[in-house]
Amino acid sequence: EQTLAQSSKLAVLGEMSAAVSHELNQPLAAMKTYLAGARLIIQRKRPEEALASFQRIDDLIDRMGAITRQLKSYARKGSDAFEPFDVRDAVSSALAMMEPQLKARRVAISRTIPDHRAMILGDRLRLEQVIINLLRNALDATRGVKDPAVGILLAAGQTVSLTVRDNGPGIEDLDALFEPFYTTKQPGDGVGLGLAISSNIVTELGGRLTARNGSEGGAVFELVLPALDAPAAAAE
Ligand SMILES: Nc1ncnc2c1ncn2[C@@H]1O[C@H](COP(=O)(O)OP(=O)(O)OP(=O)(O)O)[C@@H](O)[C@H]1O
Ligand SMILES: [Mg+2]
Structure with missing residues (x-):
């Protein structure tokens, strides 16, 4: 038994x-x-x-x-693999990982990144996975759009927040979004695990991942994490 x-x-x-x-x-x-x-x-x-x-x-x-x-x-299961790292570096690595997909499409990627450090305590590889999942979804969402655009906004203060927005059709069902196996994609294109995995990772990091539709259309995903540095120390 x-x-x-x-x-x-x-x-x-x-x-x-x-x-x-x-x-x-x-x-x-x-x-x-x-x-x-x-x-x-x-x-x-x-x-x-x-x-x-x-x-x-x-x-x-x-x-x-x-x-x-x-x-x-x-x-x-635990936070013993946690190390301090700069979220700016995680954003760069995630974009580097996406390079082949980005090159294959004509998507305007805008990046707003602070010129000071955005330190958090966590597992960098796992955070990169979250960013990659959000970017892949944004690329998928803008597939049928005339001038596809994805925006990445990183801000660091009391918290570190990362916003990924796109100009796709927006989110159909905000309630089901983070459920495992919820997908609107064709079999083979998606299984509906990206956001479920991502929100687990973010919770492990002590943060939260939320989604909404933008006022001018498109989807907006926001990731908020506890900052390691106090704003004064981060300014350097
Ligand atoms: N940027 C977005 N714009 C519009 N809808 C989105 C966006 N991101 C996610 N969604 C919706 O949420 C669903 C679930 O996303 P999720 O990343 O969990 O799974 P998936 O992309 O369908 O498959 P997988 O990530 O496992 O390959 C998507 O199928 C889509 O309907
Ligand atoms: Mg996905």
């Missing part, structure tokens, strides 16, 4: 396996793009130029390793 503790451990295992496989899709897609790029470069007989693509692929393999290692740290 299965004890309650065992079944809740299994539930946690199921949740984290789903999250890990979901998050591996992004680096896998990016690797495929860089590999195709390297193949093209070699066919054009400029093998030295392929080295940069190989480096990217190497970095992505490291990242995938870090994502699967999370299974272990999840199992310990």
